[in-house]
Amino acid sequence: MKILKLIGILLTGCWIKVVLAVDYETKTLASETDATNLSNYVYFYQEASPLGLNEVVKLSHSQWKKNNTQNINFGYTDSSYWLRTSFYNSEEQTSAYFLEIAYPVLDFLDIYVINSDSQKHYQLGDKYPFNNRVVQHYNFLIPINVKSREQVTVFIRVKSTSALQVPLNLWPKEKFYDEDQFRSIILGVFLGIILVMGLYNLFVYYKIKDNNYLYYVLYVFSIGMFFCSLTGLSFQYLWPNNTVWNDHLIAVFLNFAILFGTFFSRKLLAIRRSHPQLDKVFSFAISAALVCLILCTLLPYQLLIRITIYLAVFVCLLGLVSGIIRLFDGYPLARYYTFAWAAVLVGGIILAANKFVLLPNNWFTEHAAMIGISFEVACLSIAIAERVMQERRMRFKAQNTLLHFHRRNSQELEKRVKERTEDLESLNRKLKEANNTDALTLINNRRYFEKAFKEEYARCRRFKHNLSVLMIDIDYFKKVNDNYGHQAGDACLTLVAQVLLQSAQRTSDFVARYGGEEFCVFAPETHADQGVTFAEKIRNNVEQMEFMFNEQIIPVTVSIGLCCEIPEGETYEEHLRQADEALYQAKTNGRNRVEMAKAKSIHNS
Structure with missing residues (x-):
């Protein structure tokens, strides 16, 4: 047995040397202080049939295709892909890194880290319970220690029903913690805006019982939950073991946002009263969102999310066009609404283009919708407040007119009532004094x-x-x-x-x-x-x-x-x-x- 184990170790060592000896472009690490985007050092292979690591290692250099873009994005696909990348530590000491895959909705990831004397295998993805991750983070993180003058090769097999994006970054650990703190602040600010706007307008709805506030609150909370699901925060904190519905909930919350956003837009812009034909388009959008919510239980995620994204873009365009129409009608609230919807439309288009590989995957394209939504919820909140003030001014004007009319027609009556009241008050004072006064001495009784x-x-x-x-x-x-x-x-x-x-x-x-x-x-x-x-x-x-x-x-x-x-x-x-x-x-x-x-x-x- 000892002889067999020794032979196995020798064969593994030889196999690792063969892997590291292949001539692939390698990233040289030297006193790195920032994240390294490994996309330009990645080679990929599209599986025709399922392969294991042993078969992948044996693939010839010509079977691998080099990625020549700043991001790795295969869009929506049923195929599985193998990625390989290498990096070399030119420093005189061991360096600690995190290998980050900054797209938390990937379903299955098999990651093999191979260095000069060992091989490690990690299974990640949102189809595994969150607690199985080696680093508890909403993105996928792998700790890698690279010795001095050592080369490390990483093989990744990825398969997902979501957009197949693999933003691959190598972080010095200390720098990652600093950057992650900044990311958390950005997410916290965004979710704080969502929460504050939602709770404030929920309180206003409780006070004045205007359904428009309720639609706005439900829309804002749906948007917040959509982004929590998209960024992996909900999987980390709310349902870490719900691997079946984790993907579908992204589509569910997005469809709820479409539904309540359409209700809100139709009521805020008074579409039903001002443009009955356009109101039919809003009714269609509401029906489509309801159908998509029902289909969430029937369709696979890959098809469902595509339909939902198309519907979201359509509703954004509908909202923008409706806002412009009402703006030309001279409707006062249309200027706030149009600006808000333009912001979310631009953000939504950038996000959709990112998913369909029309734009590169970077921080801005990933967060464009979040930025647009932040502007939108703020502008819509201002629009609602303006609507309340407008209705209050109209009521105040009507009340003033009515009061003026009544005042003009009732002055004589008020005068008579005043005189009668004064007489009654005088009589009451006398009666009170009589009740409290001794009749003979005229002092208190x-x-x-x-x-x-x-x-x-x-x-x-x-x-x-x-x-x-x-x-x-x-x-x-x-x-x-x-x-x-x-x-x-x-x-x-x-x-x-x-x-x-x-x-x-x-x-x-x-x-x-x-x-x-x-x-x-x-x-x-x-x-x-x-x-x-x-x-x-x-x-x-x-x-x-x-x-x-x-x-x-x-x-x-x-x-x-x-x-x-x-x-x-x-x-x-x-x-x-x-x-x-x-x-x-x-x-x-x-x-x-x-x-x-x-x-x-x-x-x-």
Whole structure:
């Protein structure tokens, strides 16, 4: 067994030397700092029947055709192709490279890397689960370490139902990471534009329920998913194991973009109303897109994508022509729409020409549609905003006309209503004052007092502020009524009320007749000593007033119960009860005095 293994190693070594010895143009690598496009160093062979690596190596030099273009693109074909390329490291140290095939929708790739002492085989393609890749990247990457003074030959067998493009680049690893970061930024900006425009207009649709916004949002998201599928991002992040439908989803999303874009264009340009005959062409395009969506489950991808691309070009032309027609009609939104559709048309034509080998495969031709779409979604968003503003201006103008008409015809009515309203408001004020005012003394009544005191009590309790309340009773009031008559009693009540109002000079002090000969005053933000001073002032002012009835001076005094503290109870009744008890104590202790709740006498008459 050892002898057989040794013989196998010797034969492999001889076979590798034969492969490397063949005279093919080889790329010499010397201090490479940028990517090397290997297209000009590629030889290709179209399979007539399936071949393995051993048979391919034995092909004569004349059976290989040299690629003389800057890109390798065989278009849509059922054939399989073999590619071979070689490169030589002229440096004095080993160099690390990535061999990149920058077209992520190829189905099957068999890659053989052969150097002076080894051979490696890699199977790649979007028909294999994404996790099978040696480097987790949306493009196909093969790491290659090339020793000093070593030649490496790479054989690639490629077969795909998509366009058979093989953009072959050799990257120094460090440079690849820098370039890949730049690519990611470009893709991120594009997808960010798509996402922001979609979400913003989805929010607008939610607010105003205009179907045109919904068509635009669905169109933008379909375009975004189409490019994610085309660049391999969706296969990497969304369905890494869906190898059956990965290709077809490119056509599915493109057909959705055609469908919703046609709906959007027809509604934005008002085609149905302005050009009924042209509207029939739009209906045909919508029907064709729906048919293609159904055919996605029936047709092979190679045929389906061709039909879809033709339909996409037709719809782009239809949109551009419709925009120009509406532009000549003087339709204001047509200028934004025409510019947007021109951008996407140019990008779409460049992409289609790239797929059909009419244009070289490079960064611009691969991303032309992406650039055009970025301009388009921005311009269409502006067009929608302009449409909303236009409709708003029209509504505003109509409203102004209607308002002017109504204003002119209703001025007299408004005048009468205003006069009647003022009368009613005046009457309501009088009624409110009557409801809150004591009819005899013309000060606040008990009902209004309790309402105001309840509110003030709650405020002081919340903010921990002092609140003073005074219960005031006219001494020996019954004798005034008995000796001088009820008219004298009424006059006495009225005069005492006026003295109380004059004594309570702060705007926050509240004076009310509580009932009979009893009055009540509350004073917010008043501490105990201030409350006592205030009560004494009232008592003294009443005692000093001159009450004359029928040319006879009648002495009048009052007893006052005072409660001054920070409210703590749930209801205000406790505060009043304490003041009332203090009033009772003042009367018990001889009248014409002030008593504070839970305190000794303040004044002795």
